[in-house]
Structures are given as C-alpha cells and as structure tokens.
Amino acid sequence: MADPTIAVIGAGPAGIRATEALAQHRLPVIVIDEAPKGGGQIYRQPPDAFRRSPSLRYGFEANKARALHTTIERLASAIDYRPSTLAWNVWDRQLDTLRAGKTEKVPFDFLVIATGATDRVLPVPGWTLPGVYTLGGAQIALKYQGCAIGHHTVFLGTGPLLYLVAYQYAKAGATVKAVLDVNAAAAKRRALPALAWSPSMLAKGLYYRAWLGAHGVVVEDGVTPIVIHGNGGVSELTYRRAGVETTLRCDAIGLGFGLKAETQLADLAGCRFRFDRESRQWLPERNADGESTISGVYVAGDGAGIGGADAAELWGERVGLAIAARCGRPRDTTRIATIDRQLARLAHLREGLERAFPFPSQHVSTIRADTILCRCESIRIGDAMAAIRVFDVIEMNRMKAVTRVGMGRCQGRMCSAAAAELLATESRQDVAAVGRLRAQPPVKPIPLPWSSPR
Amino acid sequence: MERLVERDRPSLEFSLDGAPATAREGDTILTAVLTLRRHLAEPRLGDGPRAGFCLMGACQECWVGVDGLPVRACGTLISAGMRVATDRRSPSG
Ligand SMILES: Cc1cc2nc3c(=O)[nH]c(=O)nc-3n(C[C@H](O)[C@H](O)[C@H](O)COP(=O)(O)OP(=O)(O)OC[C@H]3O[C@@H](n4cnc5c(N)ncnc54)[C@H](O)[C@@H]3O)c2cc1C
Ligand code: FES
Numbered sequence: 423m424a425d426p427t428i429a430v431i432g433a434g435p436a437g438i439r440a441t442e443a444l445a446q447h448r449l450p451v452i453v454i455d456e457a458p459k460g461g462g463q464i465y466r467q468p469p470d471a472f473r474r475s476p477s478l479r480y481g482f483e484a485n486k487a488r489a490l491h492t493t494i495e496r497l498a499s500a501i502d503y504r505p506s507t508l509a510w511n512v513w514d515r516q517l518d519t520l521r522a523g524k525t526e527k528v529p530f531d532f533l534v535i536a537t538g539a540t541d542r543v544l545p546v547p548g549w550t551l552p553g554v555y556t557l558g559g560a561q562i563a564l565k566y567q568g569c570a571i572g573h574h575t576v577f578l579g580t581g582p583l584l585y586l587v588a589y590q591y592a593k594a595g596a597t598v599k600a601v602l603d604v605n606a607a608a609a610k611r612r613a614l615p616a617l618a619w620s621p622s623m624l625a626k627g628l629y630y631r632a633w634l635g636a637h638g639v640v641v642e643d644g645v646t647p648i649v650i651h652g653n654g655g656v657s658e659l660t661y662r663r664a665g666v667e668t669t670l671r672c673d674a675i676g677l678g679f680g681l682k683a684e685t686q687l688a689d690l691a692g693c694r695f696r697f698d699r700e701s702r703q704w705l706p707e708r709n710a711d712g713e714s715t716i717s718g719v720y721v722a723g724d725g726a727g728i729g730g731a732d733a734a735e736l737w738g739e740r741v742g743l744a745i746a747a748r749c750g751r752p753r754d755t756t757r758i759a760t761i762d763r764q765l766a767r768l769a770h771l772r773e774g775l776e777r778a779f780p781f782p783s784q785h786v787s788t789i790r791a792d793t794i795l796c797r798c799e800s801i802r803i804g805d806a807m808a809a810i811r812v813f814d815v816i817e818m819n820r821m822k823a824v825t826r827v828g829m830g831r832c833q834g835r836m837c838s839a840a841a842a843e844l845l846a847t848e849s850r851q852d853v854a855a856v857g858r859l860r861a862q863p864p865v866k867p868i869p870l871p872w873s874s875p876r
Numbered sequence: 877m878e879r880l881v882e883r884d885r886p887s888l889e890f891s892l893d894g895a896p897a898t899a900r901e902g903d904t905i906l907t908a909v910l911t912l913r914r915h916l917a918e919p920r921l922g923d924g925p926r927a928g929f930c931l932m933g934a935c936q937e938c939w940v941g942v943d944g945l946p947v948r949a950c951g952t953l954i955s956a957g958m959r960v961a962t963d964r965r966s967p968s969g
Contacts, residue, residue: 456933456951463932469953471885471902478881540934552914552927559931566931567907568882594880654925655914797937800923831936836929867936869946 425450426749429517429528431509431687432536434462435486435731436723436738438494440534443742445500447751452502452528453494454509454519460494462723463538463558464731467491468566479565481590482626486731510864512691515718520868532718532745535688535706536738537725539681542703542839544786545803546578547793548650549677557678561587570596572674576659578602578647579678581779582627585641587676589630592637599672600640602661604679604782607643616774623771646785650675679781681728682839686861688726691719697854700773701728702781703839704858710762711744712737720745733768736761783853786843795844796837798830806841807848816849818842818857831867834859877910888956893963899954906931906938906949909960916940916949918963 428444430437433455444451459467465480465487476491477484497503504521509528511518517528541556548554555563555571557579563569570591576599577588588601617624634641642663651658651669660669680701688706689695693714695704705727712720722741723734740761747753791804806825809815813824818841821827827841828834834841838859846853885900892909899908906928909916915925916938928938931950938949941961954960 469902471900472882474882540932541930550923550926552910552916552925554929556930556932556935559929562931563877563907564880567877567902567904568880569907569911570878570880573878596878596880655927794923797929797935832934835934866933867939869939 426531427452427529428532428534428745429454429530430534430536431455431517432462432534432538432723432725433457433460433494433503433505434536434538434723434734435465435490436538436725436734436741437462437534437536438490438497439735439738440536440720440722440742440745441497441501441738442493443739444746445497447746447749449746449749449751450502452504452530454504454507454517454528456506456508458506459491460503460505461487461491462734465490466562466566468568472568474568481593483731486735490735508864508866508868509687510866510868512687513863518863520864525868530718532720532748533691534720534722534738534741534745535691535714535725536721536723536734537684537687538734539683539724539728540835541678542680542682542781543677543836544579544679544782544840545789545793545795545837546647546650546677547790548652548656550794550797550800551650551652551656552654553652553656553674554650555674555676557581557583557587557676558681560674560676561590564590564594564596570594570674571676572656572672573597574599574672575674575676576600576602576670576672577676578604578645578659578661579676580605580782581678581680582775583678583681585627585630585634588634588639592634592639598634598639599670600642601634602645602647603641603643603779604645604647604785605643605779609780610643610778613774613778616770616777620767620771646788649790679839680779681724682835683727684725686833686865688714688719688721689861690863690865692716693719693721695858698727699854700776702783702853712741713744718748729768729772733765733772736765736768740765781839783843786840787847789840795840796825796827796830798832798836799826801825801827803844807844810845810848815845816851816856818845818859821845821856822859828859833862833865877907879911888954890954890956890958890960892960903954904950905940905942905947905952905954905958905960908954909940909949909962916962
C-alpha cells in the first residue's frame with residue numbers, strides 16, 4: 423500500500439508533536455500553519471530582528487519552548503512544512519490553502535486539526551476604544567513585539583492567563599495598574615483540591631499573584647466591569663466591587679475570560695459537536711485516539727477543547743501514534759498508556775481551573791443595552807435583543823440572519839460567546855439549546871486583488 | 877503601544893498615509909503605526925476609530941492597505957519603503 427497523505431493544520435505544541443510521532447514512523451506529513459515560524463500561541467517566535475533569550479521571553483516555560491522550536495526545525499527537512507499558509511476550507515477530503523496570494527488544494531487521507539484557541543471575550547461598554555486588547559493580544563504584543571499595549575495597563579476578566587500576563591508585563595518593566603478578576607475568591611478556594619493535582623501549576627499561579635501584590639499592583643476578585651471611558655482611546659475604567667464603584671486612570675486594558683477553541687475547520691470537515699458544560703463551549707466529539715466522528719479526521723490540542731500546552735503536546739503525540747497505527751505501523755501501546763495516564767491527570771487539573779475561573783455567563787445579561795456586541799458590524803446589544811424579540815428567535819444561526827451578529831469578518835470569534843448567552847437569556851433557554859454558529863468558508867477573509875475586504 | 881524591551885533594533889523608513897514615518901526592523905505594521913499614534917483605522921461606522929484587538933489574526937479589525945493590497949496589520953511585518961494606507965475608503969493607498 424502506498425503511504426497515505428497526512429495533513430496537519432497548526433504547528434503549535436499539538437501539531438508539532440503529532441508531526442514528530444508521524445515522522446518517526448517515516449510517514450510523509452504536510453504541515454500547514456498560518457504563522458511564519460513554528461511554536462503556536464504560547465511558544466510563538468518573534469521576528470528575526472528580536473534576539474532576547476528564550477528564558478526572558480517564555481519564563482518558566484523556556485525549556486519547553488526551545489524543545490518545540492528545535493523539533494520543528496529538525497523535522498522541517500524531512501516533512502513538507504508550509505509556514506505562512508492559511509487553511510481556509512476543508513471538504514471532500516481536501517483542504518483549500520492560501521500561501522503568498524496563491525490558493526492550492528491539498529487532498530488528504532488523514533487530517534490532524536490542531537488549530538489552537540483564541541481569547542474568549544465579553545463586551546464591556548467602551549471596549550471598541552483604541553487601547554482595549556484581548557488578553558492574548560496583550561501577551562503577543564510583549565513576546566512577539568517587545569511592546570506593552572499601553573503605558574498604564576489594567577488586566578480585566580478571568581482565568582489563569584490574567585495573572586500570568588500581568589506578571590509578564592510587570593517583570594518586563596510595564597506599569598500594571600490593576601488585575602481585576604470577575605470571579606470571586608470563593609471560587610478559587612473551592613477549586614483548590616482539584617488544582618492540587620498539579621502542585622507546580624498551583625505554585626506558579628500563587629506565585630504570580632503574590633508577586634504582583636508585593637510589587638504594589640492592585641489585585642481584586644469579584645469585580646463587575648461598568649464602563650471604559652475615553653475619547654479616541656482608553657482613559658479610565660470604572661468597576662464595582664462589594665457595592666463600591668472605583669474609577670482607575672489607565673490607557674490600556676487587556677480583556678479576557680478564558681479561551682475558546684478554534685473549531686471552524688472541524689465544523690467544515692463535518693465533525694459532530696457536543697456542548698461541553700465545564701467550559702461552556704461546543705467542541706468536536708472525539709474518541710480515545712483523538713479521532714472525530716469523521717473517519718481519518720483527528721483533532722488535538724486547544725482546538726479540540728482547552729487543555730493547555732502540556733495537554734496539547736500529549737494529545738498531538740497521541741493522535742500521531744494512532745494515525746501511524748492506522749497506516750500499518752506497530753501500535754506503541756506502552757507509550758499510549760503513559761500518555762493516557764498523564765492526560766487523565768491534566769484533565770483533573772483543567773476541571774479545577776474551570777471551577778476556579780468559570781465563564782461569568784451570569785454577567786452577560788447585565789451589560790448595558792447600548793454596548794456594542796458585534797465589533798465587526800457595530801451592532802449594539804439592545805438592537806440585537808429587539809430583533810430577537812420581534813422575530814421570536816430561539817437559535818444562533820437564525821439570530822445571525824436577523825441581527826447580522828456573527829456575520830462579520832471575524833465569523834463570530836469575538837461575539838459568539840456573549841451572543842449565545844444573550845439569546846439563551848432572552849429566549850429563556852439553556853445556552854446549550856440555542857446551538858452554535860455554523861462555520862463558513864473561508865474561515866478567515868481572503869484578500870483578493872479584485873475583491874478587497876470591506 | 878509602548879516599546880518596552882529590545883528597543884535598539886535598526887530603524888527603517890516607511891510612509892503612513894502619505895507622510896514619512898519611522899519604524900524598527902521586526903515591527904508588524906500594527907506596531908509601527910500604534911507606536912506613533914493611538915489608532916489604526918479611520919472611523920468606519922461612526923463609532924470611533926479602531927486599533928486592532930486580538931493581534932493574532934482572529935478579529936479582522938486591523939486591515940490596512942499596503943502598496944495597493946489589503947493586508948492584516950497584526951500579521952504583516954513592515955519593510956523599508958512600504959506605503960501604508962489606513963483610510964478604508966482607499967485601501968490602495
Ligand atoms: C494568544 C494566546 C496566548 C497564550 N499564552 C499562553 C501562555 O502564556 N501560557 C499558557 O499556558 N497557555 C497559553 N495559551 C494557551 C495556549 O492556547 C495553549 O497553551 C497552547 O498554545 C495550545 O497549543 P495548540 O498546539 O493546541 O495550539 P496553538 O499553540 O494555538 O497552535 C495552533 C496553530 O495553528 C495555527 N492555525 C490555526 N488556524 C489555522 C488555519 N486555519 N490555517 C493555518 N494555521 C492555522 C496557528 O497559527 C497556530 O500556530 C495562550 C493562548 C493564546 C490564544
Ligand atoms: S488585530 Fe485582530 S486580526 Fe489583526
């Protein structure tokens with residue numbers, strides 16, 4: 423039997439480890455990644471002109487970053503590595519890709535979707551002002567560009583990354599005005615037993631928090647954001663805590679409420695999805711090998727459900743080994759058992775994190791009606807709600823049709839989490855019942871000379 | 877945006893909406909523009925200027941024109957002599 427064609431989308435921790443496992447079995451692999459260099463989001467490599475050492479750039483994770491970067495460099499000659507290439511559609515066992523303005527079809531027998539995640543954001547009045555960035559974006563500014571998003575930055579939202587990025591900013595010399603967590607301290611205490619599954623993770627989290635406090639950064643729990651003020655850019659943030667309103671002067675805000683899996687390609691591939699209660703998002707179903715409900719299509723890493731970088735590496739390898747076995751290579755049962763044990767342990771930890779930093783769905787219905795919900799089309803919450811009522815909308819794609827929310831160029835990446843909660847509240851349904859936005863090709867806008875994007 | 881670390885990279889000249897401007901090697905277009913001023917794109921729908929949001933190619937709020945072609949400012953490195961146009965009505969610069 424001729425070797426099958428295997429395509430991997432994403433050269434982050436998951437995609438790199440999947441590729442490595444396949445290459446070790448001498449299977450040919452095509453690796454497609456939009457980024458010019460391998461590493462994915464957490465271990466994103468800066469442009470060549472930057473020379474700071476990995477330990478300054480990636481902190482505690484420098485060794486893991488270095489290991490992944492050398493792995494993809496070493497593999498590059500043995501595989502067909504296509505950086506700076508977007509996979510924008512998948513159907514009929516073919517990918518549509520775009521590289522340097524040229525489209526190309528890539529037929530495959532096996533596909534690994536390791537597309538990672540984006541920030542999960544919620545609207546706050548004033549959040550379209552220059553100076554407001556996603557939390558992940560704030561981190562990218564620093565590790566990819568050596569910049570802070572502003573001179574006086576506030577981090578607002580929830581999740582372990584909130585504390586990590588604030589720490590990284592302060593360490594690099596930025597002025598961090600405050601770290602404001604919408605979740606209460608009680609949630610974190612409740613989660614301690616599960617977090618204790620990984621003492622090092624717990625230690626790191628506590629360390630960042632303590633370090634920030636010791637360096638004079640205001641760190642508060644149980645915060646409700648009220649409004650971001652500014653004229654042409656952020657100048658103030660007002661929030662409430664324990665009934666007291668506080669206004670802080672700042673010129674930048676890093677906003678994030680956890681992460682959201684990039685699942686558009688899995689959707690286009692026809693994979694069946696399920697609603698995951700714990701993380702409150704729709705995810706592609708997968709079996710123990712990481713295979714989706716479409717034969718030969720595998721999902722790994724954060725793109726299959728937020729699990730963090732270590733789990734992404736393990737899932738990548740796990741999927742690589744499973745595909746190798748499908749291609750007639752011996753199944754490495756010992757290694758597979760080890761990986762499965764480690765993944766089970768990390769899943770416990772993830773449960774703890776979800777409990778410590780739950781998505782604040784209850785906040786969504788309290789956001790002011792004149793707040794922009796859809797940033798692409800500047801649609802306000804009140805207008806979307808009115809349309810939902812008039813047309814008796816009960817489902818997300820119908821909501822998109824009547825309100826245009828989710829129809830813009832981001833394909834709902836920035837608004838769908840909030841839109842689903844609003845629709846659920848308005849139509850008195852569980853959020854799982856309102857469904858999810860269907861992905862549309864191209865998954866990201868393709869600039870064609872004859873049809874420049876709107 | 878504030879340059880925080882690795883500020884000593886070589887500088888390069890480009891043009892921003894027709895005016896001469898300076899950036900550093902390794903800057904994305906977004907960094908090059910936002911270290912000079914606060915916004916990227918001119919008002920579009922009357923709700924005020926925007927300055928990108930995600931920096932990772934997801935939000936699509938950073939499209940600008942470069943030498944006549946639309947590009948995402950957060951994912952495109954600046955180079956010497958580039959003509960960057962931020963007025964959406966004429967993405968061709
Ligand atoms: C901005 C950001 C910063 C983060 N920082 C941290 C951190 O500091 N610490 C931490 O523990 N976790 C962090 N995370 C969580 C992080 O997602 C995981 O830890 C880890 O990166 C997941 O690995 P992955 O391989 O699943 O996906 P990623 O590392 O996200 O890799 C996915 C890759 O797929 C590529 N891709 C996606 N879609 C396409 C497409 N359509 N076509 C072509 N290529 C595509 C992307 O370019 C990317 O390189 C961060 C997440 C984000 C979004
Ligand atoms: S800033 Fe979001 S796509 Fe460029």
